[in-house]
Amino acid sequence: MTFYEDFSKVYDQVMDQSLYDDWLAFTKRHIAKSSKSIFELACGSGALSVLLAQNGYDVTALDISEDMLKLATKKAKSAGVEITWMQGDMRYLPPFAKFDVVTCYSDSLCYLSDLSEWGLAFEGVYSLLEEEGVFIFDVHSTYQIDEVFPDYSYHENEEDFAFLWDSYKGKVPHSIEHQLSFFIKEKDDQFVRKDELHVERTYESAEIVKMLNSVGFSCITLFSDFTDNSPSKDSARWFFICKK
Known part of the structure; x- marks a missing residue:
């Protein structure tokens, strides 16, 4: 989780x-x-x-x-x-x-x-x-997970962060894997990249x-x-x- x-x-x-x-x-x-x-x-x-x-x-x-x-x-x-x-x-x-x-x-x-x-x-x-x-x-x-989410992609670019969301078919039935990547602006004006994998199943x-x-x-x-x-x-x- x-x-x-x-x-x-x-x-x-x-x-x-x-x-x-x-x-x-x-x-x-x-x-x-x-x-x-x-x-x-x-x-x-x-x-x-x-x-x-x-x-x-x-x-x-x-x-x-x-x-x-x-x-x-x-x-x-x-x-x-x-x-x-x-x-x-x-x-x-x-x-x-x-x-x-x-x-x-x-x-x-x-x-x-x-x-x-x-x-x-x-x-x-x-x-x-x-x-x-x-x-x-x-x-x-199950329709959302199986038919809509696979290959979904959402990217947002703002002044102080960038956010990339890409979804792929999961390893078990009715599941999806969301790969999230963040580029977050720190106090020194440098951007730090963080990645998270979110797995959902219905x-x-x-x-x-x-x-x-x-x-x-x-x-x-x-x-x-x-x-x-x-x-x-x-x-x-x-x-x-x-x-x-």
Whole structure:
């Protein structure tokens, strides 16, 4: 699993910021109006956590990367909101308070190495939810991984950094390898190159539902691409709504 060590330095500059509004809107449509507490897994730089807090939710957010949490803390302070930040691994969630809602967005589960690790995360989430609580997450579809990502290339050149993103078919079914290269301007005006390999893997939706059922989720609905529509054969992103 990547820790986004160098990616964190340019993450907000290369990430499509409008997606956070989409995740916020999707979340609000699919949780009870009485929901108060939200646990955000893999919160990254905290953009969605801040939006949730600004919308009146009591937010706790977890990420594996200390660098990302530093960015998130600064973002929350600038926005004037209170959020409980936790560093940790979604596969090994600690006993904690119960929550009305748990989210895990931005295909974060796809960074886990196999479906058994997804199961560990699902078990932890189930234990964190209140009775009738809701778990919402998204993942890449098999179409996105198998047909869209291979040979994808994205390059960005700014005054203080350059960012190269090239994707290649992975070594196991429904997997992709993203080769990231950063050229980051240091205080002495010299550029330093850093490289990271990000490996993602997804599964057939039926396999994911089966794993969710095995840990106790019994009411599962599947949508696609930030809409309330069922997935089609060329949907890029699957959204799962799971009720405890």
